[in-house]
Amino acid sequence: MITMILGGLAGLALSAALAALITRPRRITTRALRPVPTARFYTVPAGTxxxxxxxxxxxxxxxxxxxxxxxxxxxxxxxxxxxxxxAE
Structure with missing residues (x-):
């Protein structure tokens, strides 16, 4: 009986710890992130x-x-x- 109670408590603790790891906000380091390069778009002339x-x-x-x-x-x-x- 005691093993079932301890097993249930361990399972609850494990699931709570897993939920905390998933839902807690991620910490960003103090280093500045590089700017994301943007794509360049060009208009293509007709018939190209x-x-x-x-x-x-x-x-x-x-x-x-x-x-x-x-x-x-x-x-x-x-x-x-x-x-x-x-040209077709």
Whole structure:
């Protein structure tokens, strides 16, 4: 009988300690936190496409290409390479 009472009290103490750990406010150290960097958003011109640029300057990665004035292709924003093709 006494073991059941002690077991119940130990269980209550354990659950109270666990609840206190979960619900107590977290303490922040005295060091200042770094400011969070914000994302930069740019407007993308109409007709822009993300195409693979086949130059070593761009590393053959997908970059932004703006349409050429005559509509015969696109020009890479980063290196200036021209990709030919008809706009759909």
């Amino acid at each position: 496409r993300w195409l693979v640029c086949h130059t070593l300057d761009c590393g053959r990665m997908t970059t932004r290409h703006l349409p050429l004035p005559d509509g015969a292709g696109w020009r890479c924003v980063d290196c200036g390479h021209t990709t030919l093709g008809v």
